[in-house]
Structure formats: C-alpha cells, structure tokens
Amino acid sequence: MAAVRGAGIRTMLLVMFAGCGGGLQGLGGATPPLVGFSIAVNGDVGAVRPAGDTGALTLRVALVWGDQWLTEPFCILPPESDAAAAVIQAGCRDPFGFVPLRVAANATLTEGVPTTVELLDLPAADVLVGDVTSRVAYGTFVLYDDRDGSGTLDLSQPHRTPSGGGGPPQQDVADSADIIYGASFVTMTAPDQRAAYREGAFDAASAFYPRSGCGAPLPGFSVLSAGGFSAAAGLASTVTGQLPAEDPATCAEAAPASATIGIDVQAPGPVQEVACTERTSDSTIRYRQPPADPPDLTGRTSACAHLPAYDAMDQSSLIQFVVSGRASDRCQGLTHYTLRGCRENVACAVPDWDFTANPPSWWPCPS
Amino acid sequence: MRRSALVLLAVVGMLRGGPARAAEGSLLAVPLPDDSWPVTSRGRLTADLGLALGAPTALGTGLSTGAAAGVSFGGGLLALGARASWSTATESSIAWTVSQSDIRLRAGAALQHASGRGRMALRLMLGPTLVHESRTRNQGQRAGLTGSELEASAWAARPAADLEAVIALHVAGPWLMMLSGGPSLSLASGTAHAGWLGQLGVGWQP
Numbered sequence: 001m002a003a004v005r006g007a008g009i010r011t012m013l014l015v016m017f018a019g020c021g022g023g024l025q026g027l028g029g030a031t032p033p034l035v036g037f038s039i040a041v042n043g044d045v046g047a048v049r050p051a052g053d054t055g056a057l058t059l060r061v062a063l064v065w066g067d068q069w070l071t072e073p074f075c076i077l078p079p080e081s082d083a084a085a086a087v088i089q090a091g092c093r094d095p096f097g098f099v100p101l102r103v104a105a106n107a108t109l110t111e112g113v114p115t116t117v118e119l120l121d122l123p124a125a126d127v128l129v130g131d132v133t134s135r136v137a138y139g140t141f142v143l144y145d146d147r148d149g150s151g152t153l154d155l156s157q158p159h160r161t162p163s164g165g166g167g168p169p170q171q172d173v174a175d176s177a178d179i180i181y182g183a184s185f186v187t188m189t190a191p192d193q194r195a196a197y198r199e200g201a202f203d204a205a206s207a208f209y210p211r212s213g214c215g216a217p218l219p220g221f222s223v224l225s226a227g228g229f230s231a232a233a234g235l236a237s238t239v240t241g242q243l244p245a246e247d248p249a250t251c252a253e254a255a256p257a258s259a260t261i262g263i264d265v266q267a268p269g270p271v272q273e274v275a276c277t278e279r280t281s282d283s284t285i286r287y288r289q290p291p292a293d294p295p296d297l298t299g300r301t302s303a304c305a306h307l308p309a310y311d312a313m314d315q316s317s318l319i320q321f322v323v324s325g326r327a328s329d330r331c332q333g334l335t336h337y338t339l340r341g342c343r344e345n346v347a348c349a350v351p352d353w354d355f356t357a358n359p360p361s362w363w364p365c366p367s
Numbered sequence: 368m369r370r371s372a373l374v375l376l377a378v379v380g381m382l383r384g385g386p387a388r389a390a391e392g393s394l395l396a397v398p399l400p401d402d403s404w405p406v407t408s409r410g411r412l413t414a415d416l417g418l419a420l421g422a423p424t425a426l427g428t429g430l431s432t433g434a435a436a437g438v439s440f441g442g443g444l445l446a447l448g449a450r451a452s453w454s455t456a457t458e459s460s461i462a463w464t465v466s467q468s469d470i471r472l473r474a475g476a477a478l479q480h481a482s483g484r485g486r487m488a489l490r491l492m493l494g495p496t497l498v499h500e501s502r503t504r505n506q507g508q509r510a511g512l513t514g515s516e517l518e519a520s521a522w523a524a525r526p527a528a529d530l531e532a533v534i535a536l537h538v539a540g541p542w543l544m545m546l547s548g549g550p551s552l553s554l555a556s557g558t559a560h561a562g563w564l565g566q567l568g569v570g571w572q573p
Contacts, residue, residue, distance in 0.1 A: 023521035024425045024467075024500045024555075031462040034510035120462070122506045199509065220511030 033118035035221040035256050037063065037195060039107070039141055040114045043265025045181050050268055053179070058146040059109040061263070062153035063117050063195060064274070065127040065139045066185075067101035068208055070283035073308040074322065074334065076235060083303035084322070090301040091158075091324030091334040093273050096188040096234050098140050098209070100277055101127055103153045109143070114260070117141060119221075123197050129208040136202065136217060138209045138224075139195040140185035142274055143263045147177040154178050155277045158325050158333020161295035163288035165353055167343055175330035176275065182263045183274045185209075190228045191250065193261045197221050205243070212243035214251030223259035225252040276331035287320065287346040289353040290337045294362035299326035304365035307338070307346065318346070318356075319365045339367055406484060406537040408572040411442035413535070415545045417568015423456040424469045424496045424525060424553050424562065431456035431469055435566045439477060446477045450492055452566075463502050470497040471564075473529060486543075488533040496527045496553055527553035535570055543570030 039061050046057070075092035079085035093099075102124075107117040128135040144153050154176035162170060185192035188209060202216035211226045227250025229237075237244040252259075280286070301324040321337040339355040342348035359367045419435035433454025439446045450473045457466040475492035500521050507517040531549035538544055548565030 020524050024498060024523045025465075025502060025521075026426050026467070026500070027428070027458060027460040027463055027465055029463075032504065032516060034504075034506060034512065122509055220509070 031120055033120055034122065036116045036118045037141065037223065037256050038114055038116055038260045039109070039263060040260050041109065041111065041143055041182070041263050041265060043182070045111060045143075045145070045265050048181065048265055048267040050179070055147070057111075058149065059111065059181075060144055060146050060151075060153070061107050061109050061115060061117055062103050062142045062144065063105045063119060063139050064100045064142055064153065064155075065102050065104055065123050065137050066209060067099040067278065067281050068129050069099040069278050069281040071095035072283050072285050072334070074285070074305070074336075076238075077308060080305055081303060083301075084305045087301050087303045087305075087322050087324050087334070090327070091322070091332050093276065093332045094187050094189070094270070096231060098183070098185050098187060098274050099281070100140075100155055100275060103155065104139065106152045128197070128199065130200075130203060130206065132200070134201040134203050135199050136206070136208065137197045138185070139197075140183045140192075140274055141195070141261050141263055142180060142184075143182040143265065144275070145179040145181065147179060150178075153275060155275050156330040157277055157279065158331040159329050160288075160333065160335045161297075161300070161323050162291050163335075163337070164291035165289035178275070179268050180272045180275055181268065182266045183271060184261045184263050186271055186274055188226075188228055188244075189231050189234065191226065192228060193223060193225050193259075195221065195256075195261075196224050207243060210243040211246050211251065213246040213248050215253045218253055218255060221256050223252075223254050223256055223261060226250055272330055273332065285336055285346075286343070287336045287338045287341045289341070290321070290339065290355065290360050290363060292360060294360075295323065295335075297323065299328060300324050302364070319367075321363070321365050339363070404539045407540045408537060408543075410573045412438065412440050413446075413543070413570055413572040414438045415535075415543070415568050415570035417545060417566050419452045419454050419564065419566050421454060421469070421551065421564030422562035423454075423467050424471075424527070424551075424560070425498050425500070425523065425555065426456055426458060426465065426467045429456040429458040431467070433469075435471075435568065437473075441477075441479070444478060444480070446479050446488070447475075448477060448490070448492075449474045452564075459505065462505055464505055465503075466501045468499045470499075471527065471529075472497070473527075475529075477533065479533075484537040486533075486535040486537075488535070490529075490531045490533050490547065490549075492529045492531070494527065495524045498523045498525065523555075525553045525555050527551060529564060531564070531566075537572075541571050541573050543572060544568075545570040 075088055076095050079088055105117050105119045107115045109115045123137040127137045142153055156175045159172055185194040196217035198217040198219055214226055227247045229244040233244045303322050304319050305322055307318055307320055318338055323335040325333045338346055339359050340351045342352045356367055416436045419433045421431050423429050423431040431454040435452030437450030439448030452471045455468040473492035473494040477488040477490035479486055479488035503518040529551045531547045533547040535543045535545045545568050551562040551564050553560050
C-alpha cells in the first residue's frame with residue numbers, strides 16, 4: 001500500500017515539475033486533405049507530344065472546377081453563309097465542352113504510376129451553382145505538362161482583335177505554355193468522369209453540366225461518370241427546354257475513396273479548350289466599336305453576318321463583322337464589330353458610336 | 368452623491384495613512400462617519416475568486432479567459448498559498464480551429480506588506496498547467512470528414528511558474544478587491560515559453 005502511494009506521489013511530482021503529454025499541436029502541424037482523388041493515366045504521353053517538343057516532361061494532374069457558361073447564339077444558330085460557317089468553325093468552342101473557372105489542386109505524376117490529387121479547401125461559393133440549400137460544383141482532372149514550371153495549371157483566354165473608342169483598356173494575356181494531354185471531363189458529348197461537390201439537396205432539373213437520367217451526386221465529394229449525349233440531342237433539348245438524357249447504364253456515382261479516375265492521353269489539340277476561360281459566362285456578346293485602323297486579320301477568319309434576332313432588336317438591318325482567333329491561339333474566341341451600338345447593348349436607343357453613315361475605310365461589310 | 372464623496376475621501380485617506388488618520392481629520396477637514404465602510408478583517412486567511420486573463424500556455428496566440436480562485440495564509444511578511452484557475456482560448460487558422468483550456472494548479476509563497484486598507488504582495492507560484500486541446504479541421508464537416516480526421520483532442524501537463532504583483536484593497540467588512548498580474552513561464556520539451564496572466568476579483572478575509 002505504501003509502495004502504491006509512493007508511486008502515485010512520484011507520478012504527481014513528475015507531472016508537476018517535468019510535464020508530460022506532447023500531443024499538443026496548436027495551429028501548426030500538417031494539414032490533412034479534405035479529400036483525395038485517385039488518378040490513373042491511360043496511354044503514353046511521349047507518343048503524342050507535339051513535333052519539336054523534346055524538353056523534359058513535367059507531368060501533373062490538376063483538379064479544375066467548372067464555370068457556368070453558355071455559348072453565344074452565333075455559334076449554335078445555322079450559319080447564314082459559308083464565310084460565317086468558317087468563322088464558327090475557327091472561333092467557336094464546343095458549346096457542350098467543359099469551361100474552367102479555377103484550378104483547385106495539382107499533383108505530380110509519374111507515367112505509369114497512379115497519383116492522388118488532394119484537396120485542402122472546399123470549392124468557394126462562386127464555384128458552386130445553386131442556392132445555399134442546394135448547390136453543386138463539378139470539376140475535371142487535367143493531365144498537363146507543366147512547361148513553365150509554375151507548379152500549377154495556368155489557364156488561357158481567347159485573344160480579341162482591338163476595338164476603337166474609349167472604355168477600359170483591353171488586356172491581352174499571353175497563352176499558357178502548359179501543354180494539355182487529356183482530361184477526365186472534356187465535353188458532355190463524350191464519356192466523362194468528373195469530381196463533384198454537393199451541399200444540401202440536388203436539383204435534378206439543373207442544367208449545370210447536366211447528367212439527366214443519372215443519379216444525384218453524393219453529399220459532399222464524389223466521383224461521377226456519364227456516357228455523354230450527342231450534340232444534336234443537346235441542341236434539340238435546348239430548343240424544347242429539356243435536359244438531354246444520359247444512358248443510365250453509363251452512369252455511376254461513387255465516393256472518392258472507392259473510385260479511380262481515368263484520363264486517356266490525347267494529342268494536344270481540341271482538348272486544350274479545357275484550360276480556356278471565358279470573359280463572360282452568360283452568353284451575352286460584347287459588340288465592339290470598329291477601330292480607325294484595320295485590325296490585323298493575319299491567321300484569322302472573318303465574315304459579315306446579321307445579328308441574332310434577340311440581340312438586334314429593332315436594329316435588324318445592322319451587320320456585324322465577326323473575327324475568329326488565330327489558328328495558333330490556345331483558345332478559340334470571336335470578336336464582334338458593329339457600326340452602331342453601345343458597350344453593353346448593341347441595340348441601345350442612343351448609341352455610343354454610330355458609323356453607319358461613315359464607316360471606316362477598311363470596313364468590309366455592307367453599312 | 369454623498370456616498371460617492373465619502374468613498375473618495377476614504378480612498379484618499381487610506382493613501383495618506385489609513386482610515387485612522389483620515390478619520391482624525393489631521394489632513395482632511397471632513398471626518399468620516401464611524402459607520403462608513405468599516406473593515407472587520409482580523410484573520411490570517413484570505414480567499415479570493417475572480418476573472419482570469421492570460422496568454423494561452425501552449426497556443427502561441429490569443430487571449431485565454433476564465434476564472435481563478437486561491438487561498439493564502441499568513442499575517443506577516445510571508446504568506447503561503449495555493450491557487451487554481453481555468454481559462455480557455457479559441458483561435459483559427461485557414462485549416463484549423465483550436466481551443467485550448469489551461470488549468471493552472473499552483474502552490475507558493477508571497478512577500479506582502481500591509482498599508483492602511485491596502486496590501487501589496489509579490490507572489491511566486493509553482494505548479495503544473497494542464498492543457499486540454501481540441502482541434503477541428505475547418506470545412507471538414509461540410510466535406511464529410513468524421514472521427515479523428517475531423518477533430519482531435521489531447522492533454523498535456525507543463526511545469527510552470529508565475530510571478531505576480533498583487534494588490535488587495537479592503538473595501539468593507541471582510542471583503543477585498545484584488546488585482547494581480549505578472550509574467551508566467553512554462554516548460555515544454557525542455558523549452559521555456561514566456562507568457563503573462565492577470566486576475567481581477569473579490570477577496571474574503573474573515
């Protein structure tokens with residue numbers, strides 16, 4: 001009994017004057033990820049590298065959250081001429097393609113070895129679509145060669161031709177040097193695997209990268225699969241106000257821990273679009289004042305075309321001059337010029353510019 | 368209003384030599400009535416209870432707030448005593464929200480000097496500080512984390528020493544107003560961590 005009491009006293013003294021317990025971490029220590037996504041790359045990147053690209057590969061996989069984007073009407077309406085069709089071909093991105101908003105995480109990749117993309121933060125509110133009781137974010141996993149060594153996927157934007165008049169200065173940012181070799185979710189018209197984050201209920205009628213006919217995303221993070229729908233079905237559904245249906249047999253919803261996302265290696269080309277952001281996401285078009293000097297149309301495709309009816313309003317006779325990006329640009333995009341209009345509304349009653357009576361000398365369209 | 372004036376006169380009188388001289392009116396023309404704030408403390412035991420503030424023992428930032436209590440025994444220059452306090456602090460980083468509760472258990476001695484209604488002391492206390500930490504991964508619940516991935520807790524004991532200046536002022540009967548504060552030192556893995564603590568409370572000396 002005395003021995004037990006002595007041991008107790010010794011322990012107490014040890015605690016009082018020597019301390020014990022080293023498990024306190026405070027605000028420090030490693031930050032565990034909120035979720036990890038397993039990635040497997042299928043294919044040989046070396047076999048699809050661009051000619052002349054012989055530098056060392058620095059392969060990474062990025063998780064990119066998607067933007068809520070609508071294509072502009074000019075790109076999906078029937079072209080009124082062969083020239084307009086050529087501009088659509090050269091300057092319009094896939095209307096059902098994935099449009100990035102923000103790069104959330106990156107992971108290094110060794111070819112042939114699966115990797116894990118870990119996410120330390122939830123998607124921010126501007127990435128989530130819906131209200132606070134029902135919102136969702138979708139993301140794609142992009143395989144890329146980090147050519148600029150920044151450690152992250154750098155996104156690009158289309159390059160516009162300059163406009164005349166005042167207004168804020170146009171900022172033209174150089175294309176990213178990173179080369180895209182594939183993504184798990186490139187377009188809704190092809191099979192995809194995507195990351196999802198859901199809060200609250202799920203609105204099955206949501207047209208945000210819809211998967212109609214598939215199950216709802218799991219609460220929190222999940223990995224979703226869908227077989228895709230045809231572009232014709234997508235356009236027809238848009239006309240009827242319905243969502244294009246997916247084949248339920250191609251659908252899957254899984255917890256991240258039990259799913260592996262596969263990325264098929266592709267030659268750089270159309271897949272580059274998954275790293276192209278858009279300046280506006282609501283399908284509105286910024287019609288621009290033509291500059292006094294002719295824009296440099298080298299490598300660009302251009303056409304004269306009528307305005308879409310709901311843009312033209314009572315300016316149905318107004319003709320736009322549409323210019324595509326250069327073939328060498330990373331991202332496809334269009335520049336629209338009109339002889340009359342305002343910065344925010346081409347059919348404004350009091351125009352900011354009106355050259356209909358005296359168009360610039362280079363103006364190629366009927367005035 | 369009259370009451371406030373009397374309190375002011377009592378404090379000034381104490382500072383100039385105590386209630387006796389103030390009452391004598393040797394320096395002040397207004398004598399205090401005999402029934403105003405009489406002090407009845409005669410014992411050598413003092414107990415106190417109050418609000419405690421301090422730097423968290425192991426958190427590194429923030430303000431730890433809580434309660435403290437203590438007893439001391441001694442009527443002369445030296446007093447012996449024991450104290451205990453509990454305080455807590457919560458701070459956040461991008462990844463974590465951390466709450467740490469400090470339980471300070473102390474024993475020690477004080478050198479004290481009484482002057483009129485007041486008593487000043489320099490108190491050195493030694494003993495362990497028990498720290499309970501609770502960490503929650505920010506955004507973890509929304510992300511679906513559970514268990515130890517979402518939150519974790521731990522205990523630790525650290526030897527510590529506090530050096531405090533103490534001011535006790537007899538207010539009325541056995542009751543005192545007590546104010547103390549000073550630096551604190553704790554040891555963790557052989558490394559000393561400096562901090563501070565303070566207390567504002569009520570004392571009782573029968």
